[in-house]
Each structure stands twice: as structure tokens, then as C-alpha cells.
Amino acid sequence: AQSVTQPDIHITVSEGASLELRCNYSYGATPYLFWYVQSPGQGLQLLLKYFSGDTLVQGIKGFEAEFKRSQSSFNLRKPSVHWSDAAEYFCAVGPIFQGAQKLVFGQGTRLTINP
């Protein structure tokens, strides 16, 4: 069965510092890969997605992610964080098979920004 691991439950960075959130997946083939952000009391907003092609994908709000097949990873990065980036971040995979397009999510990483 497919699974997603986000090793860091909580990360704190200073405003203006760089950020990397880790994501590893377990699946027999290359799935579709996603990063979502959830602000307190809100639903999920799609930051970026990887389906195929260039392994470095750009998303909204200045985020990017790199797919590394050899490491089964899809880490999210941002060169300089802003206080408004404080939120919960979820990595998700979409297995490629016939039928329901269900997303499998990791446990999430809570990001705190120090002023």
C-alpha cells in the first residue's frame, strides 16, 4: 500500500530564512505528487504538483519542490519565508490506477515563523 512520511512534525524558522520540508513516499511506481498548505481553521490549498517531466516544479507563493526518484522524495523549499507562511503543510501522493483518484496524505508538518 502507498504511504507518505513527513519526518518533521514541527519546524521553526526565522522570517527571511530558507525552508525545506521533507517528504518521502512508498509506492511501486512514480505516483503523482502534491504539496498542500492548510491555515488554521481552513481547508487545503494546492501549492504545487508533479506529474512527469522536469523534476523541479514551481508553485504558488514562491514555493518549489524537487522530485528525486532514487530517494523516493519530494521535498518542498522556499528561499526566504514570510510570517504569512506559518501554517500546516501536507505532502500527498496520487496513485496511478483505474478508479478513484484518492489522495494519500502525510501526517503534516507545522511551520512556525519567528519574527
Added chain:
Amino acid sequence: ETGVTQSPTHLIKTRGQQVTLRCSSQSGHNTVSWYQQALGQGPQFIFQYYREEENGRGNFPPRFSGLQFPNYSSELNVNALELDDSALYLCASSLGDSRYEQYFGPGTRLTVT
């Protein structure tokens, strides 16, 4: 363009009761998925509806059921509520062939006492 909306925002029920949650899809979307997000966890897939038919189900008991209507809006029904059903319930809409580009609503916070 109207996004995904859900109602109600919050709900408090007693163990053993039944609840119905509602979701309106984003305009033009024919697929609706429901997820349960327990506190401190990632969302878990409950089921998906495509053109009014259930298109797949996660590891949830039959007391979780759903409907999709001709206008592609959807309901999630939960019977015989248990304390562990307390969670944020998220609805996501998409086009059937959109390769998982799911757009989420703000969720319904269900508390079971």
C-alpha cells in the same frame, strides 16, 4: 467562479445520532471526494463520487455513506456516531479526468460528545 463550499461550518452531535454534511462543487466539476481529518493528522480518504456513482472507497465502515446529486453537489451521512468520528470533514471537487487536481472546501468541524 465559485469555489467549493461546505455546510455547516461547525456541528455538535451526541454519540449514536446521525449527521448529514453538505458540499457544493466548484463550477464545472463532476467529481467529489470526501476526507476525514482527525486532530493533528493528515486527511484520510472516505469515498469519491463521479457522475452520481460511488467511484471508490477508503477504509471506512458502511455507516459512512454518501450521495451525489445531478448538479454534482454531495452529501456525507454518518450513522450511529462515535466519539472517534469527531474530526474536520473535507470535501474536494475535481474534473473526472483532471489527474487529482482536487480543490478543497473549508471543511465541517464535527464534534461528537
